[in-house]
Amino acid sequence: MRWRYVFRVTGVLIWCVGATLVLPVAFSVAHGAGDLAALLESMAVSLGLGALLVLPFRSEPPGVLGHREGMAIVSLGWIGAALVGALPFYFAGTFDTFADAFFESMSGFTTTGASVLTDIEAVPHGILMWRSLTHWLGGMGIIVLSLAILPFLGVGGMQLYKAEVPSPVPDKLRPRIRDTAAALWKVYLLFTLLETLLLMAGGMSLFEALCHTFGTLATGGFSTKNASIGHYSSAYVDGVIILFMLMAGINFSLHYQLLVGRPKALWRDPELRFFVGLVAVFVLVCTVDIYGAVYDSLSKAFRYASFQVVSIITTTGYATADYEKWPALSQAILLFCMFLGASAGSTGGGMKCLRIMLLMKHGYRELMRLIHPHAVSQLKMGGKSVPVEVIHSVWGFFILYLGLFILSSFLVAAMGVDVVTAFASVAATIGNIGPGLGEVGPADNYAAMPYMAKWLLSLCMLLGRLEIYTVIVLLVPEFWRR
């Protein structure tokens, strides 16, 4: 392990996070500056810590960036960001404990959106802007991670996106990250600009529009209002946010293809068709299910069903209705969406449509094998054969996801939380969704969870966001040998 290089990159990341505090500082100044001191202190600590990690190793040549270094940088980078990201909350006294501040920050950078804030509207503007900005930064990180880093590391089937390079040549990792990042961040920035303008056209201030845009595009879900998007009671705002949640739930490399004039790539993508098809079916079923039972007009039923289904399947977690009061079928569908998640290569969490598709195709192939025992059939995706290693990776991811879910639920239940809340809080944090069911439902928050559960759920968010494997390997002694 080339520790010097790992520290240097982590240092750069922390320094960058500190630098972005300039945006909350600006909003703090514009809105009374009550939280200015806390923000400036945090900025100083972050920039200083970053510099401390970079300076001793600044002469370290970039050289070969291997498998292990990649995974160590990703995990340490996210943990480092969450640590310095917690400082503004802690220094401003937003929370009593550092556990709470860290939970909120980790929830931001992992784009989970699970909150321990009880009265969001009482928090000053600078802090709220920082809270939403952590989403946006985390979303940026995820796009690069899932489309440029994980395919090379061979994690959870993401090898499918490994472009044309035949074998994972470590040397190629660094330039590819740079190129991919540059292209995809342009898309991300364009969407940010568009949604902000559209939300402002709907009557939001620049502050609110920016915060909600950050929360949408990162599929984060932090709002500046206690009632989330429901606060605005506006069909226009709902519509804009539904549209951009969907965008955020689609593979960003497809958006890039569209923008460079290859729109056909979108409709040729089997995962996109699957994702859009599922959303359509679920919205339809929920609309019929809640029409009459909850809403007396069909258009209202459609509006609220669309918002909640899209919000949960993209793992955004914004809410305009308390779905725990909906009929059982709608609740069951939303619960299923929590595990499903959006597309691979999007900012969304969960298991991802791509993986579920591969697993379903595998199940179907096994069924066919029973009928024609001697026929050898190849698993295909969008006309191309899928290597068996990819399927094995996906299954490995799947079992690890379930195992982590079960073990963490046991631990949370052991802390005295009721069964439904225990399972739901773990599902909602591993899947990076935010709101769950029971005591952590869409009308509640995580403030009342036991102290230890907050640390455990922070870890769940990190594991879920980094596709589990990336973090777990660091805990295996063999990883450190040689």
Added chain:
Amino acid sequence: MRWRYVFRVTGVLIWCVGATLVLPVAFSVAHGAGDLAALLESMAVSLGLGALLVLPFRSEPPGVLGHREGMAIVSLGWIGAALVGALPFYFAGTFDTFADAFFESMSGFTTTGASVLTDIEAVPHGILMWRSLTHWLGGMGIIVLSLAILPFLGVGGMQLYKAEVPSPVPDKLRPRIRDTAAALWKVYLLFTLLETLLLMAGGMSLFEALCHTFGTLATGGFSTKNASIGHYSSAYVDGVIILFMLMAGINFSLHYQLLVGRPKALWRDPELRFFVGLVAVFVLVCTVDIYGAVYDSLSKAFRYASFQVVSIITTTGYATADYEKWPALSQAILLFCMFLGASAGSTGGGMKCLRIMLLMKHGYRELMRLIHPHAVSQLKMGGKSVPVEVIHSVWGFFILYLGLFILSSFLVAAMGVDVVTAFASVAATIGNIGPGLGEVGPADNYAAMPYMAKWLLSLCMLLGRLEIYTVIVLLVPEFWRR
């Protein structure tokens, strides 16, 4: 498809089921004969129907019994048994609708033990004996299915038990079924005799002892008392039943090895060690969890924790306590046990320890592959390499199990059942457990479920019991071609 032969074998099975009605008839005569007419009518119909299916095809030579015929016989056999098995309940007026009678019979033959009876103790002895006998017959069927038929059909990883024959030669299926059945049924009969005597020694009548023995060894769970085994409030009875539930949850070929003087085979079996280890850990954790919170003495906590954990993990479903009132951790563990199930080759349901072990090993191997990307490692079980086809079969089974669970839960929820009950009732029927949570918890039954849900859950029991694939292939048009 050799339909004539399929009909002949199904006819023989139905005829045999009819013949076994002689046992309930005997108990009916001994206890007032209130239900004698219904039992004799059912016997006449079963024997007649069986003869009708056998006689036209009696000259059909046995010949080659292939893949398709095997699956068709298994599915039709179980459905046929459940249909004629429903007759005594229907003729005796135990239930108002045939749906209820069929549910109870299917629950019996699939050893599920989910009941729609509201007052068990009001039902006459002959009918109760028949109800428990369906468990025992179903259990016999399952032992042969899982150890003699499925290994040859290549369903859900059961190929692992395919002994030494290198490729599935269809000719070999028939003699092997006969030989395996003869050996394993001896074990089953011996256990039946032992448990009956031990329960009678604890004060039960022959009737009660037989009924509860049938329910235990088939991991069925039908009792003759409304309060299940809790009715006896006897540590001795609890102990005997815990012991035999454990026995029933172990691969019956291991019992056979033990009886023919090869006891080492038991402790060399990795699945047995895994199963026993899990039971020990879960009993320990639940004991600590409920001690103080529910029971004030450690011995009582241990006794009730053992019974409930063993009953659920072996998917028997007998109860001595209402675990829905236990602390969250114990509930979470029992919920997990519902999906886990007992050993492959036992009479228990669920996903089975063998499969979960293979999936965990696969997940671990993928983790190691990330650390040593170029090392090729073979998945091993008990020192032997596991062919990749077996792993693929197990994954296929797993995804089909989950898919069926999710789809069925949606349908039950759409029928107006609350979310927890919908998920729990489907989990408890696919896993052939019996009691679930919510409205179908250990202190309730399935009588209040909607009419359509009873049919759907009957189908879930059948699918779960026949390892899903065996039934699902019959619904694929390709199966019927050629």
